[in-house]
Amino acid sequence: MHAGGAARLRTVTLAVLTLSLTAAATGCGNDSGGQSGEVTVGIALPTTKQTRWIADGNNMEKLFKEQGYKTDKQYAEDSVEKQVEQVEAMIDRGDKLLIIGAVDGFELGDALQKASRAGVKVIAYDRLLLGSSNVDYYASFNNYKVGELQARYIIDKLGLKKGGNAGPYNIELFAGDANDNNVRGFFSGAMDTLNPFIEDGQLKVPSKQTRLSQVTTFKWQADIAQETMTTRLNDFYKGSSTVDAILAPNDGIARGLIKALKKDDYGTTAKPMPIITGQDAETESVNEIIAGEQSMTVYKDTRKLAEVAVKMAQDILSGKQPEINDKTGNDNGNKVVPAYLLAPVSVDKSNYKKLLVDSGYIKASDLN
Template sequence: MRKLIALLMVFALLLSMAACGGSSDNASSDSSDEAVMIGVSMPTQSLQRWNQDGSNMKAKLEEAGYKVDLQYAGDNDIPTQVSQIENMITEGCKVLVIAAIDGSSLTEVLKQAKEQDIPVIAYDRLIMNSDAVSYYATFDNFQVGVMQGQYIETALDLKNAKGPFNVELFTGDPADNNATFFFGGAMSILKPYIDSGVVVVPSGQTTQAQVSTQDWKTENAQSRMENLVTSNSYSPKGKKLDAVCCSNDSTAMGVVNALTSVGYTKDNMPIITGQDCDKPNVKSMVAGLQSMSVFKDTRTLADKVVGMVDSIVKGSEPEINDTKTYDNGTGVIPSYLCAPVICTVDNYKEILIDSGYYKEADIQ
């Protein structure tokens, strides 16, 4: 009888353990079903870098166990982005990661996020005039411009040469706060040479408003460069153009298109800067048409943002490394700045291919 009772007790214990195991599986399933939703709002799919940013962000967040509502706002359509963010708030997203089309256009919709205590991370572009912005994750965008200016400074030996060197300037969309930092960084290097006469801007266009490019579009930059070629008589055999400081790759591509259409080749192309290392621009560097691009590894930025989201969801403070630079009009936003690097034909394989960012076939 005692043996029978003992066997029955063992059997009962096994049934209890099995039941606990089943309960654990169900809880895991329930936990998966109730995974925290994160809203990710990107400005457009018309530029390669935003496609990469969005896909990297989604993959990293899902890998960390979150659900992700990733939305692209058409082709930089502000009402679409506002509507998408409203839907994210309604659907119960617990954190919003937003790359704004216009840094000043989201004030009203983000009031809804603040009312519901939904933290907002401004992604790469600072959202202006909103106290709903909790954190900012980006690259050191002023330093990006500094790198572009320094590249021109070194390539033309501005510290030692008498000049004058003919230089034109291109930056991005006036609604994008980043354009201010890119342009400001470049001008911190170039303006002293302009003031001294070592560098001349024949067009006379030296303010950010004068050199902006609506929507960062290649065709808009190309149209302006074509006008500059005509009005200033630039040509491969005529008036020399020594450099064009472009804030990013889409504007650089427009400049290259305009110059090649009037006969410029790798043998007489002016120095042309860029940013983002878009595939067509890397090809352009390899072909000798674009001189450099500033590389911002979106995988690094995605990792940092996922870390921020994780800290917020768990109730701890995210890692930040800048508490002084980025004031959005309501106060300084705690920020994490990733480091950009210069990419040229001499090091692109190490930076882009060996790191796995691109395959060799992508730029052939």
């Protein structure tokens, strides 16, 4: 071989070796098949009016960034039309996977169809997407258990027992937005637990508002719940009659109810605050619990939910089968959506430090 040919051969060999080592180094430590840097994940969430959704978005964004993915995060501020536009724009921009916390689970059918045609997989986040076959996975909490925990807290604090003769105690019932599928799970879990005591007379509902259709709260708005509670107090709690317990579905609504109760002189020695439930362990409501105004909240560690959703997305984008733990319980009216459901936890004044502060979910400096 001529000297020039040998030199060219050495040059080519070194170039190939360099490219191989570079490719190997790029692949190391990237569990998404080396594609994460080229992939954008769309994150469509309902609102910034509830602090938990801000935390959800930030948690997912951080986790995706750590894995080398880009994110396209949008909040719809409770507007169905805006969320539809945001989701369709994500598809048009080439986002490879969508994680959607819906404003209204029924209203995204056309956008989901568009995603399917574009080959974009969809994960329903916290709220199940309804009426569409184009929902691939669902990441959430056990919603039935949330309602069960709220109801069980009321029962335990009032000292009710099956077949007992306690009370009768007055209770009022509230639920979230009618178009949020989770509301059905929450309310079913609560009412399956409370109904035996309503039926045997230990609990009474003076307003007679006991069906889900009667107690929903538009867009989970606290001011609407406050107005509703004020009306019920004026109409059904005359004279010495007082409310003993309120099934509040989340912390925001609980705070609205507390405002109505305070205006009616609850929270005094003569009229102590009723038992009031909640959900989401929001800092403002944990302070209400410390102050003795809200009784409990249901803690759903949204950091763990973000981890579940991000891992699902990584598996899908890597061609792997995501881990699920519920194959049968999440029928959206068109298909049963495979899901991974996390367990919620009851929190009150006795355990908030251990569960919320010691775990780093809430900073001690943010609490009273």
